[in-house]
Amino acid sequence: MLTDQEAAALACVDEAAVGRTLLELMAVPSVTGSPAESELQHLLAGRLERLGLDVDLWSMDLPALLADPEFPGMEAARDEAWGLVGRTGEGDGPTLILQGHVDVVPPGDRAAWEGDPFVPRVTGDVVHGRGACDMKAGLAAHLAALAAVRAAGVRLRGRAAVHFVVGEEDGGLGAFGTLRRGYTGDACVITEPTAGTLITANAGALTFRLSVPGKAAHASSRDAGVSAIDGYLAIHRALAELERARNHAPSPLMAEYPIPYALSVGTLRAGDWASSVPDLLTAEGRLGVRLDEEPAGARAELERCVAEVCAADPWLREHPATVTWPGGQFASGRLQEGHPLRGLVRDACADANGWSSRPRERGAPYGSDLRLYAGAGIPTLQYGPGDVRVAHSAQERVSVAEVVAVARTLVLTVLRTVGGE
Numbered sequence: 001m002l003t004d005q006e007a008a009a010l011a012c013v014d015e016a017a018v019g020r021t022l023l024e025l026m027a028v029p030s031v032t033g034s035p036a037e038s039e040l041q042h043l044l045a046g047r048l049e050r051l052g053l054d055v056d057l058w059s060m061d062l063p064a065l066l067a068d069p070e071f072p073g074m075e076a077a078r079d080e081a082w083g084l085v086g087r088t089g090e091g092d093g094p095t096l097i098l099q100g101h102v103d104v105v106p107p108g109d110r111a112a113w114e115g116d117p118f119v120p121r122v123t124g125d126v127v128h129g130r131g132a133c134d135m136k137a138g139l140a141a142h143l144a145a146l147a148a149v150r151a152a153g154v155r156l157r158g159r160a161a162v163h164f165v166v167g168e169e170d171g172g173l174g175a176f177g178t179l180r181r182g183y184t185g186d187a188c189v190i191t192e193p194t195a196g197t198l199i200t201a202n203a204g205a206l207t208f209r210l211s212v213p214g215k216a217a218h219a220s221s222r223d224a225g226v227s228a229i230d231g232y233l234a235i236h237r238a239l240a241e242l243e244r245a246r247n248h249a250p251s252p253l254m255a256e257y258p259i260p261y262a263l264s265v266g267t268l269r270a271g272d273w274a275s276s277v278p279d280l281l282t283a284e285g286r287l288g289v290r291l292d293e294e295p296a297g298a299r300a301e302l303e304r305c306v307a308e309v310c311a312a313d314p315w316l317r318e319h320p321a322t323v324t325w326p327g328g329q330f331a332s333g334r335l336q337e338g339h340p341l342r343g344l345v346r347d348a349c350a351d352a353n354g355w356s357s358r359p360r361e362r363g364a365p366y367g368s369d370l371r372l373y374a375g376a377g378i379p380t381l382q383y384g385p386g387d388v389r390v391a392h393s394a395q396e397r398v399s400v401a402e403v404v405a406v407a408r409t410l411v412l413t414v415l416r417t418v419g420g421e
Helices: 004-011 015-026 035-050 062-067 132-151 173-180 219-224 228-246 295-311 314-318 340-353 370-375 400-417
Strands: 054-059 082-087 095-101 121-123 126-128 159-165 187-190 198-202 204-213 263-270 280-289 322-324 361-364 380-382 397-399
Touching: 004 132, 004 400, 015 035, 015 126, 015 132, 015 400, 035 054, 035 082, 035 159, 062 173, 082 173, 095 132, 095 173, 095 400, 126 132, 132 159, 132 397, 132 400, 159 173, 173 370, 187 340, 187 370, 187 400, 198 340, 198 370, 204 228, 204 295, 228 263, 228 280, 228 295, 280 295, 295 314, 295 322, 340 380, 340 400, 370 380, 397 400
Parallel strands: 095 159, 095 187, 187 380, 198 361
Antiparallel strands: 054 082, 082 159, 121 126, 126 397, 198 380, 204 280, 204 322, 263 280
């Protein structure tokens, strides 16, 4: 059942404007750490100002944030980072945060794309291109929801706040800096692509680097050397066993995934000459963090695994491999059991788009900004347009109708949390 105020606000969600906004945002190639990341923050600041929000656009103090002992890690080199928060001015009641990241991953092999990945391609209702679902569609949904509430003339008893952040893809710099600036709230909805489901928990992900030593020699007398590649192979097999052990009996929220907490090696570099025995191998990868597991415990398990392999090998016993932890460090996070936000968003989706659209609840096997907001004591969940299975790929796409459905859900979520007077 909708109130007159809710029905009026839903009627103000402009589908054509949603599509135009999505195309405009996607045309900015805001790759993590690039100047275009900052460009998009300034573009969005203008959008928020035109919606009548109080806007704070600030240059983040990168040295201070990087020196913070709780800094979540960063992989992309950057000279600047901009924070952006917009807030409705009226109301002394609760604050609902609508959050989304502006950065996208690089396009990869451009030959795999049909056309330029940063020139949106439209086929029917579907928009193709880098950032379509991860997560320019989510940003467009936030803007559309706020525009509809404003167009309906609703006066809020609390505040709606928009946090648009940089650096999510490589660790969470933007969210971390926004929270450190003192912006908080009573609940938060992140519009990451959730494929019509409600994500109330995220696994974590830790970037690791293995350095495996060998002994150089001419390839014609390789018996005089020790190949770092041979030493690594035993470690690689042990990591596969560790992954199997860490995925035994996962949380019910993660049970639908074949590997909820993946341990994956993404890069291998060894040797510097084809006719030399390689004296160093460097491997970098990702260690999944289980729900409610401390990252320090996950790190210790991997380090112990590598140490056990080294102890059993005559060469590595005297020349052990080392493990370091550069780059993004994502803890796990979750919405606490029984919190009313999950039911409120579920019902808002059903009331706005039909009862058959009421989303089921699940967890996600990847890290996100959810864990930073939850860690700051802000109840947080993810609900947004698109499917993460096509994110980061040359098939990235999103349906405009899905963006509109999420915007409608956000309209009712805003009205039912920081409500009309």
